Amino acid sequence: MGDFTFNTTASIRQGWGMAATLGECVGSLPFAATQTEVLFVTDPGIMKLGLATAAIAHLEQSGFSVTLFDQIEADPKATTVLQAVSLAKQNGVACVVGFGGGSSMDVAKMIALLANSDQPLEEMYGVNQVTGSRLPLILVPTTAGTGSEVTAVSILTTGTEEKKGVVSPVILPDIAVLDAELTLGLPAHITAATGVDAMVHAIEAFTSRSVNNNPISRILAKQALDLLGANIREAVSNGANRQARENMLLGSMLAGQAFANSPVAAVHALAYPVGSLFHVPHGLSNALVLEAVMRFNAPECGAEYAELAPYVFPDTDTARDSQAIAAEFIERLGQLNIDLGLEAGLQQVGISASDIPRLASDAMNQSRLLVNNPRVLSEQDAAQIYAASL
Numbered sequence: 490m491g492d493f494t495f496n497t498t499a500s501i502r503q504g505w506g507m508a509a510t511l512g513e514c515v516g517s518l519p520f521a522a523t524q525t526e527v528l529f530v531t532d533p534g535i536m537k538l539g540l541a542t543a544a545i546a547h548l549e550q551s552g553f554s555v556t557l558f559d560q561i562e563a564d565p566k567a568t569t570v571l572q573a574v575s576l577a578k579q580n581g582v583a584c585v586v587g588f589g590g591g592s593s594m595d596v597a598k599m600i601a602l603l604a605n606s607d608q609p610l611e612e613m614y615g616v617n618q619v620t621g622s623r624l625p626l627i628l629v630p631t632t633a634g635t636g637s638e639v640t641a642v643s644i645l646t647t648g649t650e651e652k653k654g655v656v657s658p659v660i661l662p663d664i665a666v667l668d669a670e671l672t673l674g675l676p677a678h679i680t681a682a683t684g685v686d687a688m689v690h691a692i693e694a695f696t697s698r699s700v701n702n703n704p705i706s707r708i709l710a711k712q713a714l715d716l717l718g719a720n721i722r723e724a725v726s727n728g729a730n731r732q733a734r735e736n737m738l739l740g741s742m743l744a745g746q747a748f749a750n751s752p753v754a755a756v757h758a759l760a761y762p763v764g765s766l767f768h769v770p771h772g773l774s775n776a777l778v779l780e781a782v783m784r785f786n787a788p789e790c791g792a793e794y795a796e797l798a799p800y801v802f803p804d805t806d807t808a809r810d811s812q813a814i815a816a817e818f819i820e821r822l823g824q825l826n827i828d829l830g831l832e833a834g835l836q837q838v839g840i841s842a843s844d845i846p847r848l849a850s851d852a853m854n855q856s857r858l859l860v861n862n863p864r865v866l867s868e869q870d871a872a873q874i875y876a877a878s879l
Contacts, residue, residue: 493703495750496658498628498639503667503739505731508629509543511586512551514664518625520583527553528582528604530573530597531589532561540631540671541588548586556580558600561593564646564764564771567610570599577604577624584625587662590683591635591771594628595643598660601626616857619657626662631671633724633737634683634772636690636745638665644761651854652761656752667742669735677725679770680737681829684721686772687741688714688801688822689779693754694747695797696790697861706751709743711800716740718801725829754862756782758855759871762848769838776831777838780823781877785870790863791815835879845875 502514515527527548535541536559548555558573577585577600585604587597603610606621613619628638643655672680691710694702717740723733759782760774769777787794795814798805802821807814832838840848849871853859859866866874 491700493701493750495703495705496641496661497746497749498661498663498665500664501639501667501742502664505670505735506668507666508588508668508671509547511544511627511629511666512547512553514627514666515548515553515584515586516551518584518663520625524552524554525584526556526580526582527584527586528556528558528573528577528580528600530561530585530587530600531557531559531593533559535559535589535593535631538674540674544588544629556582561589561596563592564652564768565592565596567645567647570596570603570610570645573600574603582624584627587626587628588631590630590632591637591644594630594635594637595645597626597628598623598643598662599645599655602660613655613657614653616656619655619659621659623659626660627664627666628662629666629668629671630738630741632675632679632683633669633672633734633741634686636687636741636748638662638667639742639745640749642749646765650765651851652765654857656857665742667738669731669738672734672738673728675728677728678830680728681721681725681831682770682772682776683741684717684724684737684772685776685779685826685829685831687737687744688717688721689756689775690744690748690753691717692783692797693756693861694744694751696786696793696863697748697751697754698863699752699861702751706747709747711797713740713744713747714797714800716743721829752858752861754858755786755866758858758862759848759852759874761855762851763835763838763840766844766848766851767839773831773838776826777835778874778878779826780819781874783819783822784877785866785874786863787812787815787819788864794818835875840879842876842879845872848875
């Protein structure tokens with residue numbers, strides 16, 4: 490065991506219906522004062538569904554002024570962030586609330602940072618490049634998948650359609666609010682895709698070759714897979730099951746804590762171009778390349794895959810060679826995607842063999858992720874993985 494650093498969100502609060510008491514969370518922060526301006530960051534879908542209504546109302550009832558920015562898109566653009574930062578500065582915002590999926594939370598992190606710093610966004614991309622400080626920040630996830638509420642990462646789409654990440658403990662929020670009631674209305678397909686996304690986070694964190702792979706992350710990854718594996722089918726087939734929803738949200742958060750400190754690798758590196766070029770949701774992008782990436786990695790980390798298998802599939806026969814267990818684990822994860830109603834391959838989301846060269850080329854730009862992969866991966870390897878995922 491080598492030296493490591495483990496960072497996470499300072500305060501994590503779980504409670505059914507807690508989002509409707511959001512004013513109490515904001516009021517607990519040191520800055521809070523009557524009529525303080527709070528920027529509420531979300532997306533049009535959340536507003537249309539009315540998921541944010543009670544939270545915004547409670548903020549206003551608690552004496553805060555609310556500035557609403559509800560234009561977050563999937564694969565959020567850097568230009569969207571800058572637009573929101575301009576609004577925040579114009580209105581003298583003193584606190585930022587990110588309410589929604591990973592996109593809304595990632596954008597909220599950057600708004601809180603850029604509204605309080607003179608450092609240009611372009612200088613923040615990469616690992617530990619942030620030099621400034623941020624405004625007080627609260628994140629409220631509405632899906633059980635990204636774990637963004639406990640990660641020091643924000644992923645943005647640049648003008649070239651390339652995804653870039655800002656990685657810094659500065660953007661960890663002050664408070665994460667886990668209210669599984671917000672996930673009750675998630676359609677089955679989104680529940681499945683985001684749930685598999687969380688499983689990918691745990692698997693990649695456990696097998697990461699990052700120098701900061703650590704025992705805390707590995708324990709969290711196993712616990713996350715235990716919760717996710719035991720509840721994802723029920724959450725997808727019976728979305729009204731409160732216990733399943735709570736367990737999925739907790740599992741997603743634990744996986745987020747794991748990969749925030751032991752970073753993800755090739756699954757994400759190959760998923761990002763699928764999302765940015767073809768506008769496939771992030772969780773589904775991960776699910777579509779997961780099986781082929783794991784098959785590629787198995788010669789180097791089969792024993793680790795075998796160690797994880799019983800957490801997802803408790804009926805796994807562990808009295809076998811680790812490579813045999815790993816092979817079955819990978820196959821069953823691929824079948825799980827199908828069982829959950831997810832697309833069977835890249836072709837079903839509009840990707841053809843002719844797109845593979847561009848996808849593989851773009852994937853190689855994700856060097857901060859590929860360096861964590863258990864097996865060195867070339868552009869040719871990436872192309873073969875995409876081909877196997879068609």
